[in-house]
Amino acid sequence: MLRVMVVDDQALVRRGFALVLDNEPDIEVVAEAGTGVEAIEAAHAQQPDVILMDIRMPEMDGLEATARILEAGDTTCRVIILTTFDPDEYVFRALRAGASGFVLKDIPPEALVDAVRTVAEGGAMLAPGITQRLISQFAQKLGSERDLAERLQRLTSREREVLTAIAAGKSNAEIAEALFIGAATVKSHVSSLLSKLGLRDRAQAVVFAYECGLATPGEHDVGF
Amino acid sequence: MLRVMVVDDQALVRRGFALVLDNEPDIEVVAEAGTGVEAIEAAHAQQPDVILMDIRMPEMDGLEATARILEAGDTTCRVIILTTFDPDEYVFRALRAGASGFVLKDIPPEALVDAVRTVAEGGAMLAPGITQRLISQFAQKLGSERDLAERLQRLTSREREVLTAIAAGKSNAEIAEALFIGAATVKSHVSSLLSKLGLRDRAQAVVFAYECGLATPGEHDVGF
DNA sequence: CCACACATCCGCCAAAAGCGGGATTTTGAT
DNA sequence: ATCAAAATCCCGCTTTTGGCGGATGTGTGG
Numbered sequence: 001m002l003r004v005m006v007v008d009d010q011a012l013v014r015r016g017f018a019l020v021l022d023n024e025p026d027i028e029v030v031a032e033a034g035t036g037v038e039a040i041e042a043a044h045a046q047q048p049d050v051i052l053m054d055i056r057m058p059e060m061d062g063l064e065a066t067a068r069i070l071e072a073g074d075t076t077c078r079v080i081i082l083t084t085f086d087p088d089e090y091v092f093r094a095l096r097a098g099a100s101g102f103v104l105k106d107i108p109p110e111a112l113v114d115a116v117r118t119v120a121e122g123g124a125m126l127a128p129g130i131t132q133r134l135i136s137q138f139a140q141k142l143g144s145e146r147d148l149a150e151r152l153q154r155l156t157s158r159e160r161e162v163l164t165a166i167a168a169g170k171s172n173a174e175i176a177e178a179l180f181i182g183a184a185t186v187k188s189h190v191s192s193l194l195s196k197l198g199l200r201d202r203a204q205a206v207v208f209a210y211e212c213g214l215a216t217p218g219e220h221d222v223g224f
Numbered sequence: 225m226l227r228v229m230v231v232d233d234q235a236l237v238r239r240g241f242a243l244v245l246d247n248e249p250d251i252e253v254v255a256e257a258g259t260g261v262e263a264i265e266a267a268h269a270q271q272p273d274v275i276l277m278d279i280r281m282p283e284m285d286g287l288e289a290t291a292r293i294l295e296a297g298d299t300t301c302r303v304i305i306l307t308t309f310d311p312d313e314y315v316f317r318a319l320r321a322g323a324s325g326f327v328l329k330d331i332p333p334e335a336l337v338d339a340v341r342t343v344a345e346g347g348a349m350l351a352p353g354i355t356q357r358l359i360s361q362f363a364q365k366l367g368s369e370r371d372l373a374e375r376l377q378r379l380t381s382r383e384r385e386v387l388t389a390i391a392a393g394k395s396n397a398e399i400a401e402a403l404f405i406g407a408a409t410v411k412s413h414v415s416s417l418l419s420k421l422g423l424r425d426r427a428q429a430v431v432f433a434y435e436c437g438l439a440t441p442g443e444h445d446v447g448f
Numbered sequence: 449c450c451a452c453a454c455a456t457c458c459g460c461c462a463a464a465a466g467c468g469g470g471a472t473t474t475t476g477a478t
Numbered sequence: 479a480t481c482a483a484a485a486t487c488c489c490g491c492t493t494t495t496g497g498c499g500g501a502t503g504t505g506t507g508g
Contacts (some may be wrong), residue, residue, distance in 0.1 A: 051320045095359055110225035114335075126358035128347020132324065134358055135348050136357035139319045141442045156455060172495075191496055192455095200495075201464085204393035210441050217471045218365045218436050380484060396465070407485050415466060425466075425494080 002120050007032040007039040007065070008082070009057045013105070014076040020109045027116065036060025043069045049120050051079045053099075055090055063090065067097040078119050101125040111218075116195055136222075139217060150213035151197055159193040160214070162186060168200050169207030210211060226344050229255040229270060231263040232278040232306070237329070241276060244333045251340065260292075260313075267293045267301060273344050274301045276336025277323075279314055287314065291321040298334065317352055325349040369444045373434030375421055383417040384438070386410060390426050391433030 004021055006029060008014040031046040033039040043051060051069070053062040058164045080101030081087075081094045087102060094102055100119045103112070104127050115125040121194050128135070152160065165175040172190065174179040176183040190202065201204050209215040229244055230253060232238040241255045255270040257263040267275060274430045275293070277286040290303045304325030305311075312366050324343045327336070328351050339349040352356065376384065386390055389399040396414065400407040414426065423429050428433060433439040 005482065032282065076461070091274065092366060095363045096370070098363065100359070111338075118352040121352070122356065123352020124359050125352060126355055126359075128342045128345070128349060130292075131355065132348035132349055134345065134362065135319050135324070135350075138316075138358065139322065141440070157241045166427060167431065168402075169431045171424070181456085182439070182458060184460095185456070187494095189455095189457070191498085194496075200393075203390060203426045203430050205426050208395045210430075210439075213441070215431075215434075217437070217440075218368045220330075293450090405485085406487055408488055410464070412486080412488095418466080433505060 002027045002050060002116065003030045003046065003048045004041060004116060005033065005039070005051045005063065005077075006030065006129055006216065007033045007036075007051060007185060008054040008059070009034050010054075013054070017112070020112060021116065039065045040068055040072075044072070047075055048077050050116050051077055052082055052116070053079050054082050055094075056084075058068070063093045063097050063099075066099055070098040071077050078114055080119055086163060087127065087130060091133075102130050113120060115211070121212030131212065152212055152214065154196050155193055159189050159196070162189040163193055163205060163209055164214060166190070166205050167215040169206075226251045226274060226340065226422075227254045227270065227272045228252065228270040228340060228408040229257065229275045231257045231260075231265060231275060231281070231289070233258050233281045234278075237278070241336070244336060245340065248337055251337070257361060260289030263289045264292055264296075266295070267299060267384060270357055272301050273297055274340050275301055276306055276340070277303050278306050279318075280308075283428070287317045287321050287323075290318070290323055294322040304339055304343055304349065311351065312353060315357075326354050327351050358416070364437075368435065369437040372432070376436055376438065378420050379417055383413050383420070387417055389440060390429045391439040 006014050006018050006021070008017070011034065014032050016035070020034060021027045022029050027107070030048055031042040033042045034057070038056055038072075039051070039053065039062075040060075044050075055062040057065075062081060066081070069075065069210070070079065076101040079098065080103060081090070081103050082103060083090060083100045088092075091102055101115055101117055101124055102126060107115070107127075118125050127142055135174050141207045155163065161179065162175055165178060170178065170185055173183050174184045179186070190205075194200065194205060196201075197205070197208055199208060206215075210217070228251055228254055230238050230242045230245070232241070235258065238256050238258070238366065238445060241254060245251045245415065246253050254272055255266040256283070257266045260281055262273070263286075264284075275290075277290055277430075279286040281289075286303070290305070293299065294299070294303065302324040303316070303322065304327060305323045306327060306329055307314060308329050311318075313330070315326060325339055325348055327349060330341070331351075342349050379387065385403065386399060389402060394427055396407055397412045400410045416430075418424065418426075418429060421429070423432060434441070
């Protein structure tokens, strides 16, 4: 039995969703909440499997509440964000908060039920437009890498190694130490790869490394 | 009326999907193809709205065919990739090729029909697991950007401007020219921002800019 | 076998970058 | 009005960097 909680400040909306879900034999609405604070308390007390969370609410908005509930770590529940209209500005915050779904309130009842089941099973469900945008953003990044990656092949393996190190923010001396070669040799490799790639300095080399996918954001700590 | 094309090397599978779709009043299967090459020809000739594309096929796989069809630009059709099992390795290629959907073949018929309609309307439809992974990857990246972006706030607006220019591969002289200030001033800003961010040189500054999202791959040409 | 290309290595030198000062003006907030 | 912060500029000084030339090994193909 799927234990679901519905969070919305409008009681009528809340009851509507709750009725739709309770009508399913395998779904049980175990809690309702009208504010973010209530939601946090109820999530802790009832430990639902899935939470349907509205964004606009008094006291604390749904995204903040989502983040707190999931950060607490004392629960394994998953959250579907409900919104009325253009989700553009909220979607990134929602994903960062840890939401597993993001659907519009005009979703057909069957689709909502599907979404709850899907999310409970570990999947994710986004409104079609959101998915489309997520894909676009992803594809754009991957797309430009191809032609640049070809230029990478003109480098020797040693040069690629050096370029990777440069893209990690290492100085020539550090690269020399890491590769067990002389500092002068590193400079030679650097000069060579800059020339081959048509770049001027190591800063441009870092840019190139990121643009072609040799380095990708989120890989290293920027502790330096 | 939605014009749909089904591409799969197994005739039975093809017919199965085609029958399901043709059964809908607003959907018409206008073409079928058994190979990637056939798919390209048929897409050009029939101009379908949506293409259901299998991955594994002789002659040319579905991803390659998808890329060619969409690259051609003489069509506005959208593609849903069909696959049997673990799509892990194909997902990125598919998204890069321009696919608007990625679903497993064990999808329920109604859901497939939904997917076709959704995609035709400009949305996207991914298998729940895929969506989940896409979200995870996104959330991870956004997460690491968060704290770094805070450090960005310690900079003055001018310093952020300079940092952006550095992240574009510009030299101090070029930055000076672009901002209508003296080269010495640029050096001051650079020194200041490096100090504030705890970085050593401009190469690390570029890394920081990419890691915190100030610069993102795929934005500028690496023509320099 | 021997040229030739290529990768790898090193030293020298000029240019750029980065550092630590200091000074002036503009801007904003109290 | 006043004070603080930011933005602008300047100047030496040291370190790093990048370009140039040259040395060595390792193949590959004529």
